[in-house]
Amino acid sequence: METLDSSAIARRLAELKVEHRDLDAAIARLADLPVNDELQLKRLKKRKLMLKDCIARLQSKLIPDLDA
Incomplete structure (x- = not known):
């Protein structure tokens, strides 16, 4: 992702x-x-997990770097 x-x-x-x-x-x-569609459930859960990872990455970009 480019610098935002x-x-x-x-x-x-x-x-x-x-x-x-x-x-x-x-x-x-x-x-x-x-009667649920297990394949569809699995796909939705995988997408949700991917979104969670993207959210975590973006949140870490908002934290300013600290010089130690």
């Missing part, structure tokens, strides 16, 4: 958090169905 300013990172972070929350809700709905 902190406001752009914050906006992208907000977008990813919304998508992550939406996926969580979709996974819960799909899991509650009497």
Whole structure:
């Protein structure tokens, strides 16, 4: 990812958090169905995990570097 300013990172972070929350809700709905699609559930969970990793990377970019 190219170098982004902190406001752009914050906006992208907000977008990813919304998508992550939406996926969580979709996974819960799909899991509650009497007959659910295991492959679809697995794909959604994998996407959710990828989003979580992206969120963590972006959050770490917002933390200023400290000279030790």
